[in-house]
Amino acid sequence: MSTLNRRQVIAGAGALALGTAFMPRGASAQVSGRPVKAAFVYVGPVGDFGWTYAHDQGRKYLEEQLGADKVTTSFVENVAEGPDAERVIRQLAQDGNDIIFTTSFGFMNPTLRVAREFPDGRFEHCTGYQAGPNMGLYNSRFYQGRAVLGTIAAMMSKSGKAGYVASFPIPEVVMGINAFTLAARKINPEFTTQVVWVNSWYDPAKEAQATGALLDQGADVITQHTDSPGPLQEAEKRGAIAFGQAWDMTSFAPNAHMTAIVDNWGPYYVNRVQAVIDGSWKPENVWLGMKEGEVAMAPFNEKMPADVKAAAQKIIDDTKAGTYEVFTGPIADQSGAEKIAAGVVVPDEDLLKMDWYIQGVQG
């Protein structure tokens, strides 16, 4: 990995001051005879042991697989979603990075703007829905994993009520809540999911407190769409069951941790950088899932009963085989009205814009 030195920063600032009119493009279209420069923009710290950690593991995998003669990588962590992100992405483009991966939903518009300014640069945004002529999109079908969690939750819960510690009501999170609840209600039609929004991706203490509140209010299964192991630790303390987020978090909660959705970004990053090297890179909208190995499940906890393990494994196997699709109608919304007709599978573009809750979701 490389870091900016002072001279590069001054050069970058100078380039900005001169204007882009007759300056050479920061990012170059052709890559030959030198390593590809790949940059990553992270919303959290690489040490969060969750979302950002998983992306950074992918970055390290990329370095290992291709080697230093083919790729050099750099990253900027803790980038706030908003104007700050645009500044960071622009600086990375200015610095001559051949491909820039921006890994949070809130980086979509900043990436789009910088991509327009650098028509020869290559940009890839994770979890968004707007692309451009030099900006691709990629995401994982995490909802496939959520369906596995929902199945386990419904089979193991005594109260029939799950607590969901959630970050922000964006389509990605809404989709996850719905997938979890849909799968759970296939096991127990009365199952409900209580959502608590903590309005943060990463705040261990608040996530743990939200978990405590959910357990106080009768939930006995906890799942989360925030990035720290806080909820798992609280569930462990209180004797409830829970699931890891983005990475195997068993070490934090050996009894509570049933399994986890593991984000396996490495192979994707290798593919895309290889495409840059081969000259075949073009912006795409890539949405991979369990079948391709981008979404994996951590090993099941030994405490899980055999029938639960079997049911969860069946969801995984059927998803990989393409015979199980959790978003298959009939699906009713919160009011009980039928939103998706029987047998209809919600198309990808609707999933990526999902802004309604299914029946059984509260909060």
Add this chain to the structure above:
Amino acid sequence: MTPELAVSILMAVVATSTPLLIAALGELVVEKAGVLNLGVEGMMLIGAVTAFIVASATGVPSLGVLAAALAAALSSMVFGYLTLTLTANQVATGLALTIFGTGVSALLGASFVGITTGTLGLVFPANLATDPILRILFGHSPLVYFSLLMTLGVWWFLSKSRAGLILRAVGESDSSAHSIGYRVIGVRYLAVLFGGAMAGIAGSYYSLVLTPMWAERLTAGRGWIAIALVVFAAWRPGRLLLGAYLFGAVITFELQAKAAGWSFLAPEVLTSLPYLATILVLALISSRRASARLAAPACLAKPFRASA
């Protein structure tokens, strides 16, 4: 509401408020001496990571708390040297200390991400805390009792002791204190040292009690809330206790109401409650303008140079 639920909510309020109270008590003493240290968040992070490292290396969490106090106090001495001896700008140096603490804690803790350690146990025998009512009295972390004792101690020190009087004199009129022979810089060093140790202990509460783990930026901005609480409390320990618990109660209420699925208040409204409460209390305080202006130490954030 069952008694179990009520007790559980009460315990959550105490758990939320305690680290804020500890860090804010330290900052209160610092500011009473006329120094504004905005590095609380950085010192808390240094405390949090040190506590975790020492606790997992020795297996004794209480040693971790001690080490957290020492490490954060040490980092506060860097701030002290720059602002008191070299009379650097306090605001800028404090911000630098926060940035430094964030970075150095991430560096030190890099190899401790993803592991757990023992948590700080209870002071009282565990069987005392099985009954829900007794749990409110005896079921807390030792740091909770520490924070309450320290509130009393800081109040007594500032308003009843001679040393506290000198400290306040230094904060209100450094030149007068100097002219009658008190060592302004020395007193301020001691205050900054105390503030650092308290911030470190507050940090250890996150990495050893609330969520026993280390992750970067574990305290997630709580140091700033602690600084705000000092203003909120008009530099009075009693009001600080009230403020910290009010803040903890509002946050707990927000999460409990969301978890209970109360639909008569939109989640967005619940989320904004802590901020609304802050605005309300600040409005109430500043409505008595003269007293609010009198509350701040007169020499706050002003560098002191002894003149001949």
